[in-house]
Amino acid sequence: MRKTLITASAAACLSLMATGAVADQLADIKHHGVLVCGTLGTAEPFSFPNPQTRDIQGYDVDFCSAIAKSLGVKLELKLISVAARIPELQQGRVDVLVANLGWTPERAGQIAYSDSYYASLQKVGAKRSQGLKTVADLAGKRVSAPKGSTSEMALRKVLPTASTVTFQDAPAAFLAMQQGKVEGFAISEIMLVKFKQQVESSTPIDILEPPLMTEAWGVGMRKDEPAMIKQVNSVLQSMEKSGEAAKIFDKWLGTGTQYNMHRGFKIEPIKG
Structure with missing residues (x-):
């Protein structure tokens, strides 16, 4: 009888461990209430310090904010170098990358890309x-x-x-x-x-x-997180349909800014 009880107890523990193992990144972010978004911080107008407040702002930061808002969590920006982007993501020190991350076959072999939010x-x-x-x-x-x-x-x-x-x-x-x-x-x-x-x-x-x-820029994510990838793409497509993505472009790059650029692209899947 005692052996049976131990076996049952062990089975229960294994069941709990298995449940924890399948808990995905998206659920974890919602549980902790924070999205850590890796961005450069030195790339105006995409992510750079506000001259008055020194807060990091820009095109990429607005997309970080939109993703965090869709999850109902706080946004934490982590400033990283160009070379450190993929290692920081792979090692779990950031949840997503919105950091001038152009698509390449080599990078796509290492991480998952969202739809392109900038060309x-x-x-x-x-x-x-x-x-x-x-x-x-x-x-x-x-x-x-x-x-x-x-x-x-x-x-x-x-x-x-x-x-x-x-x-x-x-x-x-x-x-x-x-x-x-x-x-x-x-x-x-x-x-x-x-x-x-x-x-x-x-x-x-x-x-x-x-x-x-x-080059097409995408949000970088870990490959083994299908729920997170689906969520980010859903947010980006909603921003395109609502016009929010175009407003962000006009705010930082459009007519009336020092760049005076016109948005000649739409958010769409990256064709590798």
Whole structure:
């Protein structure tokens, strides 16, 4: 009899353990009441400090907020570097990534991507004084890019003869070009426009054509969390249908902003 009781008790414990094992990330976030969203914090206008309050704000942050709101939980932003994005997600230190995360086959093999919430052109800038006209003019020269970024990947693919020099973040990579340590600087078009405006009166730069690539940005999530992936995509599609996604674009990038851009994309599945 005693043996039977022990066996039954063990079975009950195993049942409880199994129940815990299938508890998914989405349920866990709701239970704890906090969504940890990894973002860059140095990429204006996507995630950057408010000049007055120093709070992190921007296009990516608004999407982080929308996801947290849909879950009825508080938002906690965690600032991370470009190179640390996927490791931070895989090691469970962030729940999702909304951090200028361009889709690549390599990344898609490691993590899950949401539908695309932004489409970005990757371009190269150079000091006007160098007289460079096209991307091809940088063959055999030094070009900087943020370490681990799609800008770096595109640069290595399109300009294999260039010497790619990487830095931890975009400001450092841009500074290297200003200081003459490299001849070019690869980054998303929107960030390049921002940097160009900052130095136009002192060190004018030209944006070279053609673009290195067009990339789709998605929210990064862990592959083994189907409920979380479904939730995020549902939120994004609702934002597209309601017009909220377009309003966020206009707020940070549209007519009336310093970028004066028009939204030429919609939220849709990424075609890898």
